[in-house]
Amino acid sequence: MLLLVLCTTAIGARGQSSVLPVNLRCEYLVNPLGIDELQPRLGWTLQATDSNAYGQKQTAYRILVASTAKELESNKGTVWSTGWVTTDDMQHIDYKGRPLREDQRYYWKVSVKDEKGRISDWSSTATWTTGLLQPGSWKATWIGSDEIFDPRQRDCNIADPWLRKTFDLTEQPQKANIFIASVGFHELYVNGKKIGDGVMAPAVTNHVKRARYVTYDIASALRPGKNVITLWLGTSWSIFGPYIAPGKPQTPIVIAQAAIYNKDAATPAVLLKTDRTWLTHPSPNKLLGVWDSNRMGGELWDASKEIDNWNTIQADESTWRAATEYHPRLLLSAQMTEPNKVMNEITPVAVVARPDGSFRVDMGVNFAGWTAIRVKGQPGDRIDFQFSEREQMDMTFGLHSAFIIGKEGHGEFRNHFNYSSGRWITIRGLKYKPSPDDIRGWLVRTAYEPATTFACSDSLQNWIYNRVRWTYENLSLGGYVVDCPQRERLGYGGDAHATCETGMFNYHLGAFYTKWMEDWRDVQGTESIVGNMYDTAWAHKGLMSGRYLHKGILPHTAPTFMGGGGPSWGGICVSLPWFLYQQEGDRRVLEKNFEMIKNWLAFLDTQTKDHLLMRFGGPWDFLGDWLWPGATAEGMNNDKPQTVCLNNCYRVFNLRTAAKIARVLGKNTAAVQWEQQAAEASNAINAKFYNAADHSYSDSSMANLAAALLAEVPPPAQRAAVMKRLETEILINRKGHIHVGITGGALLFKLLRDEGRDDLIYSMTSQTTYPGWGYMKANGATTIWEMWEKDLPGHSLLHSSYLYPGAWYINGVAGIRRDPQSGKGFRHFVIRPPLLTASQLSWAHASFASSAGEIKTAWQRTAGGITLQVTVPPNCTATVELPEAEGAQVKESSGHMKKKGTRNGYTLFELPAGNYTLRSMSSPG
Structure with a gap:
């Protein structure tokens, strides 16, 4: 037996x-x-x-x-x-x-x-x-040209240089990986062939401390005999003022190394490395602008300076000069996020000739990326391209490129090391109307993979969802999220709050956000730069408004240092690792960032009195909510109590989140300390800012109500009353409209998603009048704006401000919710269809490729009840939560679904892996 x-x-x-x-x-x-x-x-x-x-x-x-x-x-x-x-x-x-x-x-x-x-x-x-794992493994030297940027110029005065090296091989190599780090962008060519489909490499990095190397497999491009490797450098971030550092020149530089192995060889046949034996020559391309706010410019291609075969063995090297060696003190580490790539192609919808002889091209959509424009004319003719977000303006934010026609009388402008942003292109200097076929555009972004599909019965909600996603993609070039791609290109922490959960619920961003957290660690200990970025005294000074620079302080942007902000900007160092842990079950992201979190909270402690955070820093260092409706008229950068209240609530949110992180890591002493501080600060906030008469905080704004509730500042006995006051503020006082900005909106939508208040979010996202996303749609928007107001000059129409609904469509409307107790990402998750009537939304369906597998939901609600389809991936379980009125009579034919009782007005059902269809014959009242 x-x-x-x-x-x-x-x-x-x-x-x-x-x-x-x-x-x-x-x-x-x-x-x-x-x-x-x-x-x-x-x-x-x-x-x-x-x-x-x-x-x-x-x-x-x-x-x-x-x-x-x-x-x-x-x-x-x-x-x-x-x-x-x-x-x-x-x-x-x-x-x-x-x-x-x-x-x-x-x-x-x-x-x-x-x-x-x-x-x-x-x-x-x-x-x-693997890459080069030890600092001593690098035998190469940093090199570049001897041309140095002069910041006094209106446009960059140096060309994007070429660098080349010829060498011989006795046979076809079996293995050859080249490791390339550059300050400024680079492209790699081997025997005339561009290697890889990445562009504008490497990812943006704090070049005061670090340079990231990119690895390329070049074995198949090499051949027996004479070979040439050519590097083309783009000026870009090499002249960014905050990256000025001793030993690092204001010119693009590169370090590269490759061990080339023959078949079965244990040692390399050739060790190729950058040094002064490399040759350099100016390319026909140069930066227009100076890589500063409102002066990002574009690129100038002078076809009269083209050199045939510049990247092949046949090139004439007689006019090439020896490269210059440099010795910056930079940590070399691998780029461990996806490269930038050329993505969606965009073609013109109209080309119009104008009375002044220029031509206006409408690309149909606002986008950030590259353009290619074919032109012809007389040798020496200069054709200028101006890019604009606004139909009534030829150029916004100084974005312009140009092409000088060479001896052939024709050519094509194409980006290499800069990008434009806008919908309209004004072409000047061309003597004929170009064909739409001569003009193409492409979105360029970090090549993370999409994770989600979504649609619902409401066309406005679909429009918001699609525009939010399109805007997010246009903001994520270089391994971080910029505030705007045309004016500043800074990685604001406050804007990260407004975008990160939208990103996580729609894309695979584990590597992307892991890299960005390293950027935040790299910049800790330096305050933000506000002012002339080329003033090195500003760039890395040891004082903040006359006080000692605490090691825990964070600038308001990373890896870029510049810009204004407040505690909820630097506080992303606590929130983002926690959100990523909840999304992915990634314990290491908590471990790697714990010291930064501890130092940040210690810095905030130095700015508190009687358990309350006091205003600190200069005029741009203590911002609260930002760009709420009418904010520019009211004054945002102020000393009003509303700002102090919001920032104190945010500190409590940081403390409570940090305590959760400490509990996961078993650091219970820190957890107890932060929990105690959060309780003491909450008591102080309630004593100073709570308005007992109407259960509000400070100025009774949505932002302060949401911040207090999300931070669990109200005592449990009065939480429901404060939540009711927030509901009144939205539905009655603001007539269903939103009245927050970037910071307050991120907190508000986070709170309402966590609370399951789909009705309040739907009210704000369904409005078609000012302020709201429907107002943007009604005014012809194709991307999400910086401000609720469109026509105030100088503000971006492609911005990170209001992308926070993007997470709600997946975890609210589609009902795919994280289990906050799981600790393993989506290994266990919750499905909860939104509490909306059939007249508001009658159906929605979505798929979400979580790190645990693809989750699918589809629901349809009618007067007779709800039908819900759910796919639970293998090795996962789900809890379906239905309102008790709908959950009382549920039919499901597989027999694998188990009823698990009720909680907080919901009936709970447990589902193991599989495909399910649930039908309820009752609808909510």
């Missing part, structure tokens, strides 16, 4: 598994090149082998890592073999194999056991490669 049981078990284990591991990632990335994480984390999701089955789970995994594909195909984990690990974890699996070697490719795959112990097929093979 024992033998029979053993045989039966063995046969069962050999049966088809219910799941297959798919979507393999390393440090959130797909087959990344050149990472420098010594213990990279591996992850996958599971695909059901039978879409009609239920309850699929992972009970164990086995990972194999090998140094060659052949070894892995033979199921040999020569670098790491985990054996069978009994766990349902499938994300953030720490590598614990042999110490990683630099410049090495690793191959890996995973198999899992399902809920019945059946072993799955192996996943497809995934890879990662």
Whole structure:
């Protein structure tokens, strides 16, 4: 009998598994090149082998890592073999194999056991490669041209330089990875061929401290005999004033190194590295502008300076000069986020000739990215391109490019190292009307992957959702989110609050936000720069308004230092890691940022008196809400009590969030301290700012009500009254309209989403009159504006201000909600259709590819009840929450759904993995 049981078990284990591991990632990335994480984390999701089955789970995994594909195909984990690990974890699996070697490719795959112990097929093979893992591994030298930027010029005075190196190879190499870090953008060419589809590399970085290197596999582009590698540098961030530092010139510079291996060789045949033996020559391209606010300019291409075969062996090197060596003190680390790429193509909808001889091109949509424009004329003719967000203006924010026609009499302007932003292009100097076919545009952004689809019955809500997503994409070039792509290009912490959860619910942003948090760590200890950014005394001074510069202070932007803000700008260092942890189950992001969080809160402690945060810094260092309706007329940068109240509530929100982080990490002493401080500060806020007569705070604004509630400032006994006062403020006092700005709006929408107050959010997003998103639509917007008002000059029409509804469409309207108690991302999640009537929204459907798998919902509400379809991915569970009136009579045919009682007016149902259709015959009153 024992033998029979053993045989039966063995046969069962050999049966088809219910799941297959798919979507393999390393440090959130797909087959990344050149990472420098010594213990990279591996992850996958599971695909059901039978879409009609239920309850699929992972009970164990086995990972194999090998140094060659052949070894892995033979199921040999020569670098790491985990054996069978009994766990349902499938994300953030720490590598614990042999110490990683630099410049090495690793191959890996995973198999899992399902809920019945059946072993799955192996996943497809995934890879990662390592970069240079130790500072001493760099043998190269920083080089560039000897042309130095002069900030007194109206436009940049230096050309974007070419650099080249020729060398010989005896045979076709088997392996050749080149590691390139640059201050300023770069492009790489090998024997005339551009390598990779990334553009405007590397990601934006604090170049006072760090430079990020990008890894390129160039083996296939090399050949036996003579070869040439060419680097083209773009000025860009190399002349950004806040990045001025000793030893680092104001000119683009680069360091590059490649070990080139022949077949089966253990040592490189050639070690290629940048040094003074490289040659340099000015390219025909140069920056227009000076990379400062309102002076980002564009690019000038002078075709008369083109050189044939400049990036090939055939180039004439007689006019090239030796490169200049430089010695900046910069930490070199791998770029571990997606590269920038050219994305959506945009074509003109109209080209109009104007009486002054210019031509006006309407691209149909406001966008940030590249343009390519074919032109012809006489040699030496200069054709100018001006970019504008506003139909009545030829140029906004000084964005312009130009092309000088060469001897051929024709050519094409195309961006390389700068980008424009706008909808309209004014072309001057052209003597004929261009064809729409001569003009193309592209969105350029960090190439993270989309995660979500969404649609609902309300066309305005669909418009808002789509415009919010389009705006977010246009703001995320360079591994961080800018406030606006045309005027400043700064990474504001306050704007990050307004965008980050929208980003996380719509895109795969684990690597993107991990990189941005490193940027925040890099800038801690330096205050923000407001003023002339080329004044180095401003750039990194050791004083803030005459006081000692505390090590915990944060500038209001990262990695860019510049700009104004307040406590809720620097406080992103607490909120963003917590949101990412909740979204992804990523404990490491909390560990890496804990010291920064502790130092930030310690800095705020130095600015408190009697448990209240006092105004500190200069006039731009203590902002509260920003750009609420009518704010510019009222005055935003003020000393009013409303600002002090909001910033104190925000400090409490920071303290409570930090305490949660400390609890997760087992740092209970810090947690107790911060919880106590939050309680003392809440008591002080209530004593000073609470208005007992109407249960409001300070000026009774939405911003202060939301900030107090989100921070749990009101005592439990009065919370409901304060929430009712907020409801009154929205529905009665403001007639259903929003009346907050960037900071207050982020807090308001976060609060209402957490509270499930879809009715209040719907009221604000459904208005078609000022202020609101519907007002933007009615006024022809194609992107979300900086201000609720359109026509105030100098303000952006493509901005991060009001993107916070983007998260609500997924976790509110679609009902896909994080379980705040999970700790493992979306391994367990909540489905709660919105509390809206059928006359408001009658249906919605969405898919969300979480890190745990793809979740789908589709619901339809009629007068007779609700129908809800849910897909729970393998290895996940869900709790469906329906109002008790709808949950009383629910039909579901699979038999796998279990009723789990009621809570807070909802009936709860537990769903294991599978596809479900629930029908209720009752609707909410």
